[in-house]
Amino acid sequence: MNQQLQTILKTIEGNENISIEEKEVLINAVKKADYELTITAFKLERTEKVKRTTAILLEETIEELEQKRKAIEETNAALQQSLENLKATQSQLIQSEKMASLGELTAGIAHEIQNPLNFVNNFSEVSNELIDEMNEELDKGDFEEAKFIASDIKQNLEKINHHGKRADNIVKGMLQHSRSSSGTKEPTDINALADEYLRLAYHGLRAKDKSFNAELITDFDKSIGKVNMIPQDMGRVILNLITNAFYAVNEKKQRDINFKPIVSVSTKSLGNHISISVSDNGDGIPEKVKDKIFQPFFTTKPTGQGTGLGLSMSYDIVTKGHGGELQVTTKEGEGTTFIINLRIND
Numbered sequence: 001m002n003q004q005l006q007t008i009l010k011t012i013e014g015n016e017n018i019s020i021e022e023k024e025v026l027i028n029a030v031k032k033a034d035y036e037l038t039i040t041a042f043k044l045e046r047t048e049k050v051k052r053t054t055a056i057l058l059e060e061t062i063e064e065l066e067q068k069r070k071a072i073e074e075t076n077a078a079l080q081q082s083l084e085n086l087k088a089t090q091s092q093l094i095q096s097e098k099m100a101s102l103g104e105l106t107a108g109i110a111h112e113i114q115n116p117l118n119f120v121n122n123f124s125e126v127s128n129e130l131i132d133e134m135n136e137e138l139d140k141g142d143f144e145e146a147k148f149i150a151s152d153i154k155q156n157l158e159k160i161n162h163h164g165k166r167a168d169n170i171v172k173g174m175l176q177h178s179r180s181s182s183g184t185k186e187p188t189d190i191n192a193l194a195d196e197y198l199r200l201a202y203h204g205l206r207a208k209d210k211s212f213n214a215e216l217i218t219d220f221d222k223s224i225g226k227v228n229m230i231p232q233d234m235g236r237v238i239l240n241l242i243t244n245a246f247y248a249v250n251e252k253k254q255r256d257i258n259f260k261p262i263v264s265v266s267t268k269s270l271g272n273h274i275s276i277s278v279s280d281n282g283d284g285i286p287e288k289v290k291d292k293i294f295q296p297f298f299t300t301k302p303t304g305q306g307t308g309l310g311l312s313m314s315y316d317i318v319t320k321g322h323g324g325e326l327q328v329t330t331k332e333g334e335g336t337t338f339i340i341n342l343r344i345n346d
Contacts, residue, residue, distance in 0.1 A: 005034050113171070116163035123163075127156040185322075187226035188234070194265050194276060195220065197239045202263075205246050214249055217264035224269050227344050233321055237314040238265075241278040241338045244310070248282025248336065274342050281335040290330065318342075 012018065012026045134149040195218060205212055242265065249261030264279045285293060294315040318326040318340055330336040 005030050005037075113167050116166040119163040120160050120167070123156040123160045127153050127160075130156070185228040185230055188229050188231045190224060190227050190229070190234070190274065190276060191220040191222070191267055193231065193235055194218075194238050194267060197235060198242055198263075198265050201239060201242045201246060205250070209250075212250055212253070212261075214246065214261035214263050217262060217266075219264070219266035221266075221268045221274075224267055224274055224344075227274060227342065229322060229342065230317075233317045237317050237326075237340065238276065238278070240310040240314050241340075244338075245278055245280035245282070245336070248280045252282045270341075272344060274344050276340040276342075277337055279335060279337040284332040284334055284336050285328070285330040286332060290328070293328065294326070 009027060009030050012023055012030070015023075018026070130149050130153045134146050134153070137143075137146040137149060198216060198218065202214065202216060242263065245263045246261075249259075249263060253259050253261055260281075262279075262281045264277075266277045266279075268275045268277075294311050315326050318324045322342055324340060324342040327339045327341065328336065329339070
């Protein structure tokens, strides 16, 4: 018992002026106070232990949190470095995709350039012969015949100029496709762009496989005129869609010799929108993978025949670069149509 309470208790017990009943009440009160003090002391002691334990745990928690903070900082730094590496890799892959598509065009470009060059060479030879004839007529004094021959030479020179410009445009298109995009929109003849890439892609495929033939169908809306767009980027999109279409019909042709491949490209004016459609009558896209075709690195082509970046890059160019939409409709066994929708009032 508490010493002070013991003193009080002895005092009560030795006091003869207090009745037995009063002493009993007082003694019970003292004992109760002693009990409550003992309980309070126990609780205080336990609270102190809890405080000490809590302090220890808090210190350990703070130390653990500090370690975690450092670990998170290190992880963030590693993730940042990984992100930078991924961006660099992505840029390299996109450039590889661009060069791969340029490779697809090489044979077609060579074919397209050869035609105007043949015209240039032929008309040059004929014109050279005509000059000799004109000189002979001048020596004879037949100026009328000389003028007539000069007129033929002039027509030939106009044809040479026309086909020279044709070859020049093909080379410019090739350089435009291979160089990095300026990101600047400019008025572009979308019909001419689509027609150009359709023929280049077809001749490129024919150069690699002489047995391949396909019916090419075009339906260009002449009312569209020129549309503001980034020609290098939109050209890559159209080329990618056309190349995929040729791949689809060629794969189907390999299995069915009676199959007639058809690839069609069309444009249409829709008020303040235009649409560019590329269709094929190949096998179509399986429903189970249709939602994945615009994901980076997803491809249904065999290993080594596709990077899986063509459609994802095309999707980004159309949606992010031009604020448009790239949609696909497909039916297994019947074919696929990709549709580019663009606003024309930008």
